[in-house]
Amino acid sequence: MTAGAVVVTGMGAASALGTGVAAHRAALWAGRDGFRPVDRFDTQSLSTRLAATWPGWDGRIQPQPGRDCELFESAAPFPLHELALVAAREAWSNAGVTTDRSRAALVFGTCFGHGFREFNAVTERIAAGLELGGPRVTISTACSSSTNAIGLGRDMLLRGHADVVIAGGADALLREAFAGFSALGVLSPEPCAPFSDPLGTTLGEGAGFVVLERAEDAAKRNAPTWASICGYGLSADGFHETTPDPSGAGVARAIRGALEDADWRPGDIDFVSAHATGTANNDRIEWSVIERELVLGARAPGVSGSKGHIGHTQGAAGALELILALICHHEGCVPPTLHFRGPRSGCLADPIAATAPRPMPVARALKLSAAFGGANAVLSYGCGVVSPRADRTRAHVVVTGTGVVGSAAGPGEDVDLDSLGVDGRRLDRSARWLTAAAALALSKEAHTEGMDRIGLFVAATQMPPESAARCTESIRKRGVAGTSASAFARMSVNAPTGACTQALGLLGPTSTFSIGEGSGLLAVALAAEWLAWRDDATRILAGAVDEAAGAVCVALKRVAAADVGAVIVAGWGIAGPRRADEAIARAMLGRSPTDSVIIDGDNDLWSASEATQSCVMAAVGAKQLTEGRARSVLLVAARGASSVALVLERVCAP
Amino acid sequence: MSLASEVGAIRNSAGLSHGSHIAVVRVDGPDALEFLQIASTQSPYMREGRVRHTLLLREDGTVYADAFIVKVEEAFLVLAEGPDEQAVVAWLSAFKADKQVTIQGMAADWITLGIDGPYAWEVVAGLLGPVVLGLPYLALLRREEILCLRAGKTGEYGYLLLMPRAGAPEALTKLAEIGKSLDLMTVTREALDVCALENWHFSMRSFTGPLTPIELQLQWRIVYTREFFGAAALRARRAEGAKTRVTCFTSTDVVAVGQRVELDGIDVGEVLAVCASPTLGLTVGSALLERRVAHPHLTFSAGSMTLRTCTASLVDNRSLEVDPHKHSYATRGT
């Protein structure tokens, strides 16, 4: 039996190269980039004027923030969902899907959302625009968001949560983000030249989406396909907010995860679309990893980076760069690296240095992404006939511990990380909450197993307020040129996740996502799904954090057989909004009714928040079972962008 | 080679030292993390790739050893200066109680090399590859059998290389080869100590005597809310208020360790450490002074000699001007 293949049947793109796949194809063959001086806001005091902005924006000047403006009130140049919908609609129509949209899911990746403030709301608007009835999930792992989104989209098809998925990402060029990257000193004065000179990146904006279907569904309707998504890998660097792990071990783990998921060997890879930001650290470390992991003697894959064309499109980067590669593969070519002026020390000699796509047969390829917070994501994709891997045996997943801190646990001002043996310096409040909950949930024996096999999945619906406020304050007091680099680096939605992986050394798969209400329960379901069907992690901490409320973590472990008395995650289901019935049916499949039911929003037992509430439910449910108050419990959260149901059971003697 | 030329190499190119003065002790077992939480003033990082600069204290809160702790696979390595390896093993073993840990000296099988200087990174990159260039301070890199810690104490780029004894001759030959064009010079521990004092890095050999991190200005390695060996005494000391503090000074005179220090004829402390600084052409030292006067830019007398306290980091290190991503020894000064 095979897991089934997932194919790309539609693509849509909007970036500095233009709007639509055809415009991108034309630019690729014309050797044209999308860089131009920014005119929508003042760049006078910043390190460069250059960016890769979307020409679809009408060119209005952005309003200046008032002295007492709300958090980034004037940050967004246009509604993010409008940019996203341009690409999403194209992808949808390119796929020509005619099936019922009630089981069509959206997985949307974004770094800064709409003006730093709206994340899940943007996802909802895109789903509404496309009239999708299936689950909607927002992934926010900074610059690897859309790569992660496409990987999760594939899993949702394989595991039956949806029948068609549109996955990708979008980000606009926001003045404060531009200033933040400028303050970090990573912007190049000239067009981004990956693996070459000068050092530094150029920021871009755009949206990229792919429509994913199960291969058999696409075959049934004779739909042409662009590629197969064969697997993906996620990992945490756990090293620093912005500096990648110099050993490259994190990127290497994500590559191995993607290879393993596709059942490929390192020597199988024909092409790598690199993250290749152009910065000194990224390019050298990334190349050293590719060389170590994928170059076997004379057998070396072609490697190129697309940021010389479209700049660093942030959360959309992975999806857009995959689309550029697929456009080229479709015509028997690979995309070039633009602006190459000779190799940089420590980098490869020929990253497809050319102004037009180069002919090269590609059967198996990887798309690499790395992000602030140390969140790495790698997709393995195939062109032509690539047989999917044999399906793995579903493992059992047991709950090994829980940790609850903040108002959800009872009164308490802050948390004493020192008493947990954790170095809490330089962490903001969200990061401290999450790290404390994770440390409490993680059992002692975990430290003697491989820490690179312990993952962290976190539900977070907003940027961490303390760091975001510090960043805003720095701008208010000093203007955009005085943007606090450290606060900027710590204010991404996934920053607390990254800080927690760093503090506790959790180097396995990591992700940060939300569905609004019910996000915490989704974290538990996705962590259980990962452990059940993959063997590149032994444990995953599923958690939720909200600075105002606290944090919750549930530790899950993959086991071959669960001991009597253990609490197992017996089943789970994810469905569209207000589709509790469908989620419950999937979670309960083949099971007798549970003795206990906990429904999100039914009571106010816990003064938790949007993100944490449903995760507390899982912790409470697990406690009921371990204390023998019930043998099984059904948890339901159906107030958010997706409905989630989860069944916990205590294993009884046969 | 003279001490001055060795210091010159560390300040201008790179110096290679043999780290036989560094005890390397491996702590392993299910309770290793918990054990080190108690043995060391700082909680060790739980992940590989980061180095923690910490202290081992005696029960009375005085400093027993200056140590780096790193995690390597599922074990920890303690790299301690001060006592020798046997002493560190015995010291750690003494309070392991019922904890499941094994404590083992590594000197029989491993050697430690130090490479310090504004172009030390170029030497190490020659051996381990360009991946070294992006290694931040207090980070660890593993390349096959070699462990590389960026953890210098001279104010310049500094690396410690740990490797199995069997592989050392080959690595040393290679380093010598790489070092030719980089003016790599073999330097002694004394040269490292002079550089440490010039740059006001703590060194166990310069600061003898029963002093706690409070007097030694090493409280950045202390978290007072943690429970570690010596914490209770340290907290008591802090509560009663420390009376003295070490302070950096320079002098154009020759000053001796143990000399009393006076301000306006009033005895306020004593000289703890001195060296003749080849880099500054002055005497550089440290004095333990009464806290109220333990500040820079004051003139004291020690017998007939004059001392002037100063703000630490007297040396304008060349490393501050050198960027591994942009520069090289061959093109220095251009």
Place this chain on the structure above:
Amino acid sequence: MTDDIALYLERRERALREVRVLLASIINYMGDPTDIDPDAGLFGTGLGLDSLDAVEVLIGLEIDLGIKLEGDDPRRLGLRSVNGVVDAVMRARGELPS
């Protein structure tokens, strides 16, 4: 002790207090700022500030203490230890003996 020295020490202690509070806020220091030693290093060793924090020190001096320094690399401005920052503050206030 002469009056000059007494006055200098009083001003130095005051500047040190201000600098400790500034640095504590930059690194989210959870302890008592008076535990920050005057000769502790700022970058790498000591307080462990990184390149992200470097600019914060300069900007903090400007915003919180009203002291503007020309240049963007604190280490090249002599701000390598807590006392280095205290010196800069006192120099700007004309409180440092020549």
